[in-house]
Amino acid sequence: xxxYLPLDKSFxxxxxxxxxxxxxxxxxxxxxAHEAIxxxxxxxxxxxxxxxxxxxxINTGFGYLQNVKIEKEQLAALQRNLLLSHACGLxxxxxxxxxxxxxMLKIKSLSYGYSGVGIxxxxxxxxxxNNEVMPVxxxxxxxxxxxxxxxxxxxxxxxIGEGEVRIKNEKLSAGEALKKLGWDPIKLQSKEGLALIxxxxxxxxxxxxxxxxxxxxxxxxxxxxxxxxxxxxxNVDCIYDRLQEVRPHAGQVFVAAKLREHLAxxxxxxxxxxxxxxxxxxxxxxxxxxxxxxxxxxAMKTFLLEMNS
Numbered sequence: 286x287x288x289y290l291p292l293d294k295s296f297x298x299x300x301x302x303x304x305x306x307x308x309x310x311x312x313x314x315x316x317x318a319h320e321a322i323x324x325x326x327x328x329x330x331x332x333x334x335x336x337x338x339x340x341x342x343i344n345t346g347f348g349y350l351q352n353v354k355i356e357k358e359q360l361a362a363l364q365r366n367l368l369l370s371h372a373c374g375l376x377x378x379x380x381x382x383x384x385x386x387x388x389m390l391k392i393k394s395l396s397y398g399y400s401g402v403g404i405x406x407x408x409x410x411x412x413x414x415n416n417e418v419m420p421v422x423x424x425x426x427x428x429x430x431x432x433x434x435x436x437x438x439x440x441x442x443x444x445i446g447e448g449e450v451r452i453k454n455e456k457l458s459a460g461e462a463l464k465k466l467g468w469d470p471i472k473l474q475s476k477e478g479l480a481l482i483x484x485x486x487x488x489x490x491x492x493x494x495x496x497x498x499x500x501x502x503x504x505x506x507x508x509x510x511x512x513x514x515x516x517x518x519x520n521v522d523c524i525y526d527r528l529q530e531v532r533p534h535a536g537q538v539f540v541a542a543k544l545r546e547h548l549a550x551x552x553x554x555x556x557x558x559x560x561x562x563x564x565x566x567x568x569x570x571x572x573x574x575x576x577x578x579x580x581x582x583x584a585m586k587t588f589l590l591e592m593n594s
Contacts, residue, residue: 293318321398329401342479364478371438374423386490400480421449433487441481446470511547523568536575
C-alpha cells in the first residue's frame with residue numbers, strides 16, 4: 286500500500302503529522318519540489334561563478350569573519366567544517382520519534398527550493414529516513430539562536446560520514462553505517478552546511494511531539510471530568526450551550542460542548558438535583574479546561590506556521 290508522506294510547499298496539517306508518526310510513513314518530495322530545488326541550486330552556482338561579490342556564509346567566514354573571503358576551492362571545506370564545529374551537543378539522546386520528525390521537517394523545509402542545497406543532499410536525507418538510519422542527536426548544546434545549530438549539525442553529520450547513527454536501534458558510527466549501506470559520503474557544496482543547520486527543526490519537532498501528547502491529555506481530562514461530573518451528581522446547567530454564548534471564549538465553548546457530548550444519554554444527569562449549585566471544581570470545568578485548550582490552540586497555530594515556513 287502507498288504509505289508515503291509527500292513533502293513540498295503544500296500546507297502540512299497537525300493531523301498529517303500525527304498520522305506520519307502513528308503509521309510510520311516514509312517520506313518523498315514531490316516532482317514540483319524536486320524542480321524547485323534544482324532551480325535554486327543552479328541560480329546559486331551561477332551567482333558564485335559569475336561574480337566576485339561576497340555572500341555571507343557562502344564565500345565568506347562566519348560571525349566576525351564575515352569580511353574574510355573564502356576561495357572557491359575552499360568552499361566545500363568551509364561547509365564541512367561548519368558541521369563539525371557545531372556538532373557539540375551533549376546530555377541525553379533525543380527520542381526516536383523526535384529524530385523522525387526532525388528529519389521529515391528538514392526535508393520539507395529544503396523542499397521549498399529556497400535554501401540553495403543540491404538535490405543529492407535532500408535525496409540522502411530521504412534515504413536515511415526511509416532506511417531507518419537515525420542520527421544520534423543530543424538534547425543539550427543549542428542556544429536555539431540562528432536556528433538549532435548544534436542538534437541540526439548532529440543530524441547532518443552522517444551525510445558526510447561523520448557522527449553516529451542508530452539502525453534499528455543498533456548504534457554505530459556513520460562511516461560504518463554508510464559502508465554497510467553502500468553509500469558514499471556526500472561532499473558538501475557551497476551553502477549546503479549553512480542550509481542544513483540554519484533551521485528550527487529541533488524545537489519544532491519537540492513542540493509538535495509535545496502537542497501530540499498534550500492533545501491526548503486534554504482529551505482525557507475532559508473524559509475524566511465528565512465521569513466525575515456524573516459521580517458527583519452535578520447540575521447540568523453550567524454546561525448549557527446558550528450559557529456559553531454569553532461569554533464565548535473558544536476553549537470554554539469547546540470544553541462545554543465536549544462535556545455535553547460525553548454526558549449525552551446519562552441517566553444520572555437526568556435525575557433531579559437537590560443542590561443549588563456545585564463546587565467551582567465542577568461548574569467551572571469549561572473555564573479552566575478551556576483556558577488550557579486556548580493555550581494549546583495558540584501553541585499549535587505557532588508551530589504549524591513555523592513547520593510550513
